[in-house]
Amino acid sequence: MSTSKQTADAIIVGGGLHGCATALYLAMRGINCAVLEKDYVGRHASGVNAGGVRRLGRALPELPLADTALSIWRNIEDLVDDDCGFESLGQIKVAENDAELSALKNRAKTVQDIGFSHEEIIDQKQLRELLPAVASHCIGGLYVNGDGHANPYRTVTAFKRKAISMGVRIFEQTPVNEIVRHGTNWLVKSPSVKIEAPIIVNCAGAWGGSIAAQLGDYAPVEAQALMLMITARMPRFVKPVVGSQGRALSFKQFDNGTVMMGGAYQGRAEPEQNNTHLSFNGLAKNACAATAMFPIMRHATIVRSWAGIEGVMPDNIPVIGAGSANGVYHAFGFSAHGFALGPLVGKIITDLIDGGDIELPIDAFRIRRFSQNKDT
Amino acid sequence: MKDHYDIAIIGTGPAGMAAATVASAHGADVLIVDEQPEVGGQIYRGITRQSIKDRTILGDDYYKGQNLAGAFAASNVDHVSGATVWQVSPEREIGISKDGAAHLLTADQVIIATGAQERPFPIPGWTLPGVMTAGSAQILLKSSGITFSNAVFVGTGPLLYLIAYQYLKAGVPIRAILDTTPKSNRLKALPHLPGALSHLGSIMKGWKWIKALKSSGTLFIEGIDDLKITGKNSTEAIEYLVQNKWHRIETSNVFLHQGVVPNVNLAMASGCVYHWNEQKLCWHASTDEWGSSNVPGISIAGDGGGIGGAIAAEYQGRITAYQALYTTNKIKKQERDINVLPTRHALAHEMRIRPFLDAMFRPAVQFRIPTDDATMVCRCEEVTAGKIRASVSLGCAGPNQLKSFTRCGMGPCQGRFCSLSVSELIAEARNISVNELEQLRLRPPVKPLMLAELANLSTFASEDT
Amino acid sequence: MHEIEMNPSPKVSIKFDGQTLQANEGETVAAALLRQTHLAFRTTAVTGTSRGPFCMMGICFDCLVEIDGVPNKQACMTYVENGMRVKRQLGAGDTGVFLSDEEDTQ
Numbered sequence: 001m002s003t004s005k006q007t008a009d010a011i012i013v014g015g016g017l018h019g020c021a022t023a024l025y026l027a028m029r030g031i032n033c034a035v036l037e038k039d040y041v042g043r044h045a046s047g048v049n050a051g052g053v054r055r056l057g058r059a060l061p062e063l064p065l066a067d068t069a070l071s072i073w074r075n076i077e078d079l080v081d082d083d084c085g086f087e088s089l090g091q092i093k094v095a096e097n098d099a100e101l102s103a104l105k106n107r108a109k110t111v112q113d114i115g116f117s118h119e120e121i122i123d124q125k126q127l128r129e130l131l132p133a134v135a136s137h138c139i140g141g142l143y144v145n146g147d148g149h150a151n152p153y154r155t156v157t158a159f160k161r162k163a164i165s166m167g168v169r170i171f172e173q174t175p176v177n178e179i180v181r182h183g184t185n186w187l188v189k190s191p192s193v194k195i196e197a198p199i200i201v202n203c204a205g206a207w208g209g210s211i212a213a214q215l216g217d218y219a220p221v222e223a224q225a226l227m228l229m230i231t232a233r234m235p236r237f238v239k240p241v242v243g244s245q246g247r248a249l250s251f252k253q254f255d256n257g258t259v260m261m262g263g264a265y266q267g268r269a270e271p272e273q274n275n276t277h278l279s280f281n282g283l284a285k286n287a288c289a290a291t292a293m294f295p296i297m298r299h300a301t302i303v304r305s306w307a308g309i310e311g312v313m314p315d316n317i318p319v320i321g322a323g324s325a326n327g328v329y330h331a332f333g334f335s336a337h338g339f340a341l342g343p344l345v346g347k348i349i350t351d352l353i354d355g356g357d358i359e360l361p362i363d364a365f366r367i368r369r370f371s372q373n374k375d376t
Numbered sequence: 377m378k379d380h381y382d383i384a385i386i387g388t389g390p391a392g393m394a395a396a397t398v399a400s401a402h403g404a405d406v407l408i409v410d411e412q413p414e415v416g417g418q419i420y421r422g423i424t425r426q427s428i429k430d431r432t433i434l435g436d437d438y439y440k441g442q443n444l445a446g447a448f449a450a451s452n453v454d455h456v457s458g459a460t461v462w463q464v465s466p467e468r469e470i471g472i473s474k475d476g477a478a479h480l481l482t483a484d485q486v487i488i489a490t491g492a493q494e495r496p497f498p499i500p501g502w503t504l505p506g507v508m509t510a511g512s513a514q515i516l517l518k519s520s521g522i523t524f525s526n527a528v529f530v531g532t533g534p535l536l537y538l539i540a541y542q543y544l545k546a547g548v549p550i551r552a553i554l555d556t557t558p559k560s561n562r563l564k565a566l567p568h569l570p571g572a573l574s575h576l577g578s579i580m581k582g583w584k585w586i587k588a589l590k591s592s593g594t595l596f597i598e599g600i601d602d603l604k605i606t607g608k609n610s611t612e613a614i615e616y617l618v619q620n621k622w623h624r625i626e627t628s629n630v631f632l633h634q635g636v637v638p639n640v641n642l643a644m645a646s647g648c649v650y651h652w653n654e655q656k657l658c659w660h661a662s663t664d665e666w667g668s669s670n671v672p673g674i675s676i677a678g679d680g681g682g683i684g685g686a687i688a689a690e691y692q693g694r695i696t697a698y699q700a701l702y703t704t705n706k707i708k709k710q711e712r713d714i715n716v717l718p719t720r721h722a723l724a725h726e727m728r729i730r731p732f733l734d735a736m737f738r739p740a741v742q743f744r745i746p747t748d749d750a751t752m753v754c755r756c757e758e759v760t761a762g763k764i765r766a767s768v769s770l771g772c773a774g775p776n777q778l779k780s781f782t783r784c785g786m787g788p789c790q791g792r793f794c795s796l797s798v799s800e801l802i803a804e805a806r807n808i809s810v811n812e813l814e815q816l817r818l819r820p821p822v823k824p825l826m827l828a829e830l831a832n833l834s835t836f837a838s839e840d841t
Numbered sequence: 842m843h844e845i846e847m848n849p850s851p852k853v854s855i856k857f858d859g860q861t862l863q864a865n866e867g868e869t870v871a872a873a874l875l876r877q878t879h880l881a882f883r884t885t886a887v888t889g890t891s892r893g894p895f896c897m898m899g900i901c902f903d904c905l906v907e908i909d910g911v912p913n914k915q916a917c918m919t920y921v922e923n924g925m926r927v928k929r930q931l932g933a934g935d936t937g938v939f940l941s942d943e944e945d946t947q
């Protein structure tokens with residue numbers, strides 16, 4: 001294969017949601033960019049995740065971002081010409097006993113104390129109204145009106161298409177093997193193409209650590225295999241996305257009647273081989289939680305299960321921001337909840353590149369937090 | 377069922393039964409599992425019951441299975457029937473579902489002998505009630521004595537003629553046989569005839585079936601170029617195009633068949649590599665001469681690895697068993713080699729007829745890749761050929777992306793009745809060969825699993841620890 | 842339907858959509874229904890069209906019925922038992938059955 005040589009204003013490594021969204025926002029500002037993706041767009045976490053768009057239970061530093069992201073999700077069609085399957089039917093975290101309910105009450109208060117009012121405690125009666133099929137021993141929960149979910153693959157594909165329509169070059173099956181300095185530019189090499197640009201954005205997800213290293217930064221990202229399973233179509237019985245305070249469970253029913261479940265338990269990831277292995281002991285615990293909370297699920301049939309490779313940081317919040325060298329930016333390691341932030345983070349990175357003001361607090365996400373910790 | 381076995385075998389068809397018999401005879405601790413309640417696999421289904429009074433109906437080849445089943449019954453293996461295997465992990469953790477409960481166990485060696493299924497036959501109307509595979513007709517006959525009078529048999533391949541012949545022997549009137557074998561196949565099969573002549577007996581048998589069917593007065597039409605099945609809520613008629621003219625036959629039952637293909641889901645989900653076989657137009661396991669796959673400790677025997685027929689399946693079962701015995705230190709290398717040598721020769725002989733059969737009964741392209749955009753390809757999610765073509769033009773590059781585009785392959789059959797058509801269709805639309813496509817990624821559970829069963833697994837697991 | 846002479850086997854009776862049918866012990870629910878020329882077993886969840894068994898060997902999932910209150914059972918892989926209640930499965934199944942929480946309320 002002959003290697004073509006090209007230039008751009010910015011190069012983005014990784015064609016997940018964050019890579020594609022960043023490319024789209026850059027293109028909207030007239031910054032000419034190229035995305036290099038080793039597989040195909042949406043092949044990894046961005047295309048296979050649970051699609052949850054939530055503020056409920058978010059780490060506090062992420063709350064302002066999640067809140068702003070939601071306002072983009074509400075008008076996502078204006079941005080990418082596709083509604084991305086976004087539905088805003090609320091999210092609920094269920095309590096099965098008093099201890100769980102009081103933990104939820106504490107959480108609600110913490111969130112209120114920093115100025116957000118979206119998380120509200122609901123009692124058993126309200127819970128039953130929102131979730132008629134919930135087991136009768138559940139006593140209440142924490143509810144966020146306005147949270148919801150979208151269709152992951154459709155979303156990342158919509159961003160890809162829109163980015164291409166704005167002139168972004170997206171190279172699939174194009175692994176970045178090497179990144180070197182070339183004057184003031186970054187020269188990125190893959191088997192089929194070489195591109196150089198003054199700006200490079202690391203959106204490589206679980207692989208973000210090795211890209212960061214080539215750019216002179218350090219981030220201890222762990223590749224985890226998060227598992228999900230889905231049932232055959234069932235009559236529609238639950239609308240909000242459901243989580244549990246006491247058990248590891250994330251649970252939602254789609255428009256088409258299929259029910260998706262997962263949460264907490266990991267399979268085994270082989271990021272170098274693009275491969276994951278499932279752990280049925282883990283899925284069994286999710287199944288246990290689902291049948292305990294929704295007795296009607298006992299007869300549900302699981303037709304598929306899978307795992308996606310996600311980059312998880314030691315403190316469970318992502319890396320977002322500028323790197324130490326000139327022209328380097330990072331957005332990776334979203335630690336199992338980066339889908340919801342996708343439509344926003346690309347804008348933040350674009351603002352940073354474009355020298356605009358960043359209205360949102362992103363200091364907690366700086367990549368230097370790891371090297372600083374390492375030094376001390 | 378124990379928690380661990382030396383050798384676990386999935387499938388009690390000829391391959392699995394032969395493997396189990398050999399393995400247990402040499403002292404291995406053997407588990408064999410099948411989702412059917414009785415042994416026999418597809419060819420010898422119901423062999424231990426033999427409920428049909430008239431033995432001429434199913435013929436001698438069927439009753440040959442008695443020997444194999446007899447030897448198997450006398451062997452010392454843990455036989456778990458009526459149990460579905462929904463996963464074999466690369467670490468050889470086996471997930472089994474029986475009587476509404478799931479279990480996990482492990483084995484040092486796993487032999488996957490899951491056999492074949494019939495090739496999809498996507499034509500207009502193939503989802504109507506009353507349209508079944510010819511294999512279904514045989515299953516109903518073998519196990520329940522049920523047949524349908526005045527059915528139409530459609531397609532190509534030895535099994536189609538055999539089953540129609542079994543109907544004839546049973547005295548069941550057949551409305552018509554519509555033979556879709558392309559005329560040009562004969563010429564293409566000719567170069568393979570010399571190799572096949574060592575199997576003159578089999579070839580003559582096939583001719584006998586066809587001759588008997590033709591001389592029985594049954595309508596036997598060759599050179600079919602196009603087909604459609606019509607009806608409102610169930611089958612009312614089949615229409616066929618021959619020499620540029622459409623004809624119509626009224627019937628409530630149509631039996632379709634255009635060959636068998638490996639049942640790959642379990643092995644592929646274990647990580648076993650398969651490659652596209654252009655002669656056979658299906659996936660073939662990339663195994664070595666011992667049936668060993670790329671996944672350590674997992675081997676594939678019988679039609680599940682590549683179609684060779686029942687006798688070949690039996691031989692392959694023996695060979696994989698000897699290798700499994702050797703790797704688990706039950707026998708020495710020399711003992712393995714001495715025992716396997718005659719079987720290897722017999723297998724090579726058995727396979728000699730295959731290139732001829734593959735060329736002779738290669739299904740026509742229009743019955744593999746629907747020309748009519750309205751034809752259903754994915755029966756479960758009701759995705760048509762047109763929808764798939766449209767997805768390709770939107771940039772969908774392969775079967776995995778197609779799932780996200782259309783839900784094609786995401787229903788309970790997990791792609792068993794669409795993935796071959798989908799692969800060929802996308803390859804054609806993209807003007808590349810199937811080999812260049814990304815393969816459908818299959819994941820356990822390879823058969824739908826009740827959530828309650830899975831949940832029980834978690835109670836077992838926590839009790840154990 | 843044309844029945845071949847078989848060695849006699851004990852009979853069981855099952856219910857199909859409320860109607861009583863005789864079946865042979867050791868045969869599948871699908872065989873028992875087909876013997877009575879019931880060809881359509883369900884309607885699909887996507888478009889509501891009629892379907893019946895296609896492969897009879899457990900791989901096409903077009904024979905799904907509700908058996909003793911449990912939806913999505915493969916009729917071709919389930920063996921008849923005396924008193925079994927079989928129902929056509931309409932679409933994704935019967936919401937009434939799904940929504941009952943009886944075992945949960947003590």
Ligand SMILES: Cc1cc2nc3c(=O)[nH]c(=O)nc-3n(C[C@H](O)[C@H](O)[C@H](O)COP(=O)(O)OP(=O)(O)OC[C@H]3O[C@@H](n4cnc5c(N)ncnc54)[C@H](O)[C@@H]3O)c2cc1C
Binds near residue numbers: 045
């Ligand atoms: C099973 C699962 C469920 C989840 N559920 C939710 C949820 O409900 N809500 C939520 O908000 N989040 C969820 N997440 C997390 C969310 O999916 C991720 O945080 C998000 O998709 C990350 O996007 P990304 O673009 O950073 O990463 P990815 O989508 O992983 O994209 C990174 C891309 O970079 C490419 N790449 C890597 N190295 C190279 C290289 N050298 N050259 C070229 N390309 C390269 C990769 O191939 C990959 O496509 C879930 C994740 C998983 C796995």
Ligand SMILES: Cc1cc2nc3c(=O)[nH]c(=O)nc-3n(C[C@H](O)[C@H](O)[C@H](O)COP(=O)(O)OP(=O)(O)OC[C@H]3O[C@@H](n4cnc5c(N)ncnc54)[C@H](O)[C@@H]3O)c2cc1C
Binds near residue numbers: 386412489686
């Ligand atoms: C419907 C049909 C009818 C056929 N009839 C004939 C015939 O009459 N004459 C002939 O020569 N050839 C026939 N064949 C061809 C047949 O494939 C082979 O000749 C022969 O049966 C292959 O033997 P095998 O041991 O490889 O697999 P099979 O005989 O197919 O046995 C495989 C076994 O594995 C079991 N199995 C599969 N997956 C699982 C799982 N996940 N869990 C548990 N068990 C599982 C199946 O229940 C089956 O019993 C038929 C094929 C089909 C599909």
Ligand code: FES
Binds near residue numbers: 894902903
């Ligand atoms: S008829 Fe195909 S699965 Fe039952």
